[in-house]
Amino acid sequence: MPELPEVQTVVNSLNELIIGKEITSIEELHPRTLINQKNINIIGSKIISVNRRGKYLIFVSDGDWKILAHLRMTGKFIIVKNYDKTEKHIRALIRFSDDSYLLFKDVRTFGFMEILKANDKPNSLEKLGPEPLLKSFNKKYLTEKLRNRKGSIKTILLNQHIIAGLGNIYVAEILYKAKISPLRAGNSLKKNEIDLIVKYTKSILKKAIEKNGTTIIDFSGVDQKSGEFQNFLHVYQKKRCKCGNPIIKIKQAGRSSFYCERCQK
DNA sequence: CCATTGACCTGAGCGC
DNA sequence: TGCGCTCAGGTCAATG
Numbered sequence: 001m002p003e004l005p006e007v008q009t010v011v012n013s014l015n016e017l018i019i020g021k022e023i024t025s026i027e028e029l030h031p032r033t034l035i036n037q038k039n040i041n042i043i044g045s046k047i048i049s050v051n052r053r054g055k056y057l058i059f060v061s062d063g064d065w066k067i068l069a070h071l072r073m074t075g076k077f078i079i080v081k082n083y084d085k086t087e088k089h090i091r092a093l094i095r096f097s098d099d100s101y102l103l104f105k106d107v108r109t110f111g112f113m114e115i116l117k118a119n120d121k122p123n124s125l126e127k128l129g130p131e132p133l134l135k136s137f138n139k140k141y142l143t144e145k146l147r148n149r150k151g152s153i154k155t156i157l158l159n160q161h162i163i164a165g166l167g168n169i170y171v172a173e174i175l176y177k178a179k180i181s182p183l184r185a186g187n188s189l190k191k192n193e194i195d196l197i198v199k200y201t202k203s204i205l206k207k208a209i210e211k212n213g214t215t216i217i218d219f220s221g222v223d224q225k226s227g228e229f230q231n232f233l234h235v236y237q238k239k240r241c242k243c244g245n246p247i248i249k250i251k252q253a254g255r256s257s258f259y260c261e262r263c264q265k
Numbered sequence: 266c267c268a269t270t271g272a273c274c275t276g277a278g279c280g281c
Numbered sequence: 282t283g284c285g286c287t288c289a290g291g292t293c294a295a296t297g
Binding site for chain 1: 288289290291292293
């Protein structure tokens, strides 16, 4: 389940592996994967960088186009020298002039790659909240956003329009470190609690990026290697808290939440 | 504007 | 062995 650190890990690998490669063909192997509504031709140009915004990837080219991509739950980018056509779940592919391939593999087919004009500003990006690791995500901003929200802090932190990049795993870990129950209403949080959320959001995401993300079920990097951050999780899919109490699993907005009733108030 | 719910998908895991 | 059920969860549209 790629969240910000996992997407950043993928972006870092792609920047090492496909920069400067010239595209010779692109193919969709499963419907709704490759979106190109403007019929933009990308053949003959090169990828010059890969960037991240929230959980989105943006492939920037030396032509008048870019690719917006999202891995959703099970999407993976894989670079191979030889494309094995018998491999399952390959949804789209790009071939480069050196005969290597960028494969987009996605079991559950929710991910996509969308070809856009270089100066397009898609709504999905425009509506995103601030990047959690930048200074624009701070105590003042979050305080303002929580002021009139009576929904649960868990659901609020998952809302990409409020903060971009968090998913189920990291929200659980952030609330655990901040000692805040996922059930608390957004507008009930005190100043120091908001401060802790901001602080732990940044520190946990930074550490997870250093560890190349979390591999629980569906994530592996471009090189198929696992991340290491799962070894540092405290509550997500855990049975017991360090304090000895069991970790409670509940449903919030259709998503599972994990927390310790003793440590998180 | 805000909150909630269902839809989109496939494979793994479980009970019987 | 196999069937049917539940679960996994990121995002958006629809609804109140």
